[in-house]
Amino acid sequence: MSAELCSAGYEVFGTGSQTIESSNYYQADLSDILSLASVIEEVRPDVVVHLAALAFVAHGDAEALYKVNLIGTRNLLEALSQSTYQPSKVLVASSANVYGNQNEGLLTELSPVAPANDYAVSKLAMEFLAKTYIDRLPIVIARPFNYTGVGQDQKFLIPKIVKHFRQRAPNIELGNVDVWRDFNDVRSVVRAYCGLIGSGVAGQTYNIASGTTYSLREVIDLCTELTGHAIQISVNPAFVRANEVKTLSGDISKLRAVIADWNPLELRETLSWMLS
Numbered sequence: 001m002s003a004e005l006c007s008a009g010y011e012v013f014g015t016g017s018q019t020i021e022s023s024n025y026y027q028a029d030l031s032d033i034l035s036l037a038s039v040i041e042e043v044r045p046d047v048v049v050h051l052a053a054l055a056f057v058a059h060g061d062a063e064a065l066y067k068v069n070l071i072g073t074r075n076l077l078e079a080l081s082q083s084t085y086q087p088s089k090v091l092v093a094s095s096a097n098v099y100g101n102q103n104e105g106l107l108t109e110l111s112p113v114a115p116a117n118d119y120a121v122s123k124l125a126m127e128f129l130a131k132t133y134i135d136r137l138p139i140v141i142a143r144p145f146n147y148t149g150v151g152q153d154q155k156f157l158i159p160k161i162v163k164h165f166r167q168r169a170p171n172i173e174l175g176n177v178d179v180w181r182d183f184n185d186v187r188s189v190v191r192a193y194c195g196l197i198g199s200g201v202a203g204q205t206y207n208i209a210s211g212t213t214y215s216l217r218e219v220i221d222l223c224t225e226l227t228g229h230a231i232q233i234s235v236n237p238a239f240v241r242a243n244e245v246k247t248l249s250g251d252i253s254k255l256r257a258v259i260a261d262w263n264p265l266e267l268r269e270t271l272s273w274m275l276s
Helices: 002-007 033-043 062-081 118-131 157-166 186-199 216-227 253-258 267-275
Strands: 014-016 025-027 047-050 089-093 139-144 171-174 205-208 232-235
Touching (some): 025 033, 047 062, 047 186, 062 089, 157 216, 186 205, 186 253, 205 253, 216 267
Parallel strands (some): 014 025, 171 232
């Protein structure tokens, strides 16, 4: 996101709790509203992009999910609303997981929400929370579908698969491989975020997706084709989620209405990038 914003002409300031040597990086934690307020007053941001979250669906600590994703977001929005300098746009990243597993086909922003796990519930609650600040802040909510790319933690599915192919492992343990996802390239996702900063309508929610789904079996097949290496799949029952979302695919009509040239990268290109 930082690289995308820089290429668009923004000066980027980051916040977090880890130590990074940069004059544009500030120590601030979502759990500490005072530290957030201090950074906001010093930086006086024209635009805020809120991506900080616990993003692993199978994260084992439900309390932490709600503390970071919900209460942390409230702290940020509260600090922004009380600031003496108001940004022109606040982008809040939610998740397509809020749709749950009760809908089939292309999901629009008006499709019923039915979160099926704590991560999804925390994100939907965050959306409702953000809407209570709409009269004070120009908030745009993004609902990205699954995305991946170089640098993503290997506890996530696609990086795990890529690692096994890069190492030419003979087999891989997975959960349910008969699920379909709208997989996206992180480079496309941040381009959409940047577009929403400029053209997104405050108070609106936008799907960020490709509109195309792939099963995990098809992901394996693509990796096999790109590497020339065949791998044996073993289904580990421990990896099968009880509330698994079977199919997630996003309707991108609303996104294309504000980003006319939206043309997301295809999964083959993403996997080729990661495998190389």
